[in-house]
Amino acid sequence: MGYYVTAEPGVNLFVEDINPGGAKTIVFIHGWPLSHKQFEYQFTILPAMGYRCIGIDWRGFGNSDKPMNGYNYNRLADDILTVVRTLELDNFTLAGHSTGGGIAIRYMARHNGYGVAKLVLIDAAAPVGFTTETASRLLNETLNDRPKMMQGVTDTFFFQYITRPFSDWFIQMGLEAASWSTAAVIVLLRDETLHEDLPKIVTPTLIVHGMHDKVIPFSQSQEINQKIRNSQLVPFQYSGHGPFWEERDKFNQQLIQFI
Template structure:
């Protein structure tokens, strides 16, 4: 099933809801500058294992509306709250990748874990901000030659070899976003961070991070692990920034074991 959910007047976010009668639910929060489509190889498999898979596109990305404003961590996490309330979700697993990991962390801290009983952080942008020099480079690239910037991201996200068609598919996901929202979220990731939120997380937390991640170094995951009570870290030895694609079978198995 597919929905457009109004998160504030004039702004709708797109939601893909697969296997709504599943006995366990995962709400996936994608990374920058992508969409729920990045989790295709989870949506292909997990519903057959009894999981309800929900993917939402942030405002400004994927199939969602693309307003010019509203790209702070607080506002984006508030959008997650509206989706959870509208779909009447309870006792779900919230799984966030990269910047989506930061959003998931902010959601749990800001909304007292409303509706969420478990958290999965996948190469999450935590605990600090994106380094200023890197963020400024991404912003400048977005505003001058966004396709070239996206092509460079594809090269840096993967550890394993991917075919040219697969690379093109991943590239096209990024092109679905608006340029202004792509830049605005990177400004947020440069100027905000979730360090002070980590101590407020009170649900079991699985931290997955690619050992070869060039975007969020593995040391970040180790630090996040220390700052979240009741969390455990699983290194993915053959992954870069996207273990759900680099090691999709291992990722799916690890995720299923955690949500049992």
């Protein structure tokens, strides 16, 4: 079931809530510049196994409202808190991919992990995001030829072969975002870091990262592993930036075992 949660006046966040009666709840936070739809191959499998899966579209992305402001880690983490409180979630697993992993990290540090029993970081954009050079290139493409930018993101995202129809679907997902929110999060990834957030996390944490990731280097997952005390790192040998799709069976199994 899909519905909206009001984050602030004029800003409503889209929430996909699958199997609300499930025994355990997993809240998924997508990556830039995508939407909750990126977790299709989790939402197909996990609810059928008895899990409640909740996908949240950040402001500016997917089916959520697209205001001109609010694209920083604090505001995005506060948006997640609003959804958690509105749905009265507790003892849930928070799973964030890429920039969504960064948002999850800020949520844990800023809100003391409110309601979270376990944390899953998937190729997280932490403790840093984009280099100045990468951000400049992506900003230029976003402001001048956003479809080309999305094609480039898709081409570097996966290590394994993807079909043309899959590539088209993935690109269209990214183009559902507003151009201004897409650009604003590039700036976020260039300018904000999460070094001080990581030591504040004490919740059991599973770190998943593709060894062939060209977006966020695997070495960053090792640094996260060192700085989050109660964490474990599981490398995905046949994945780039998308182990939730590239090795989806292994990913789903790791997730189930962890929670």
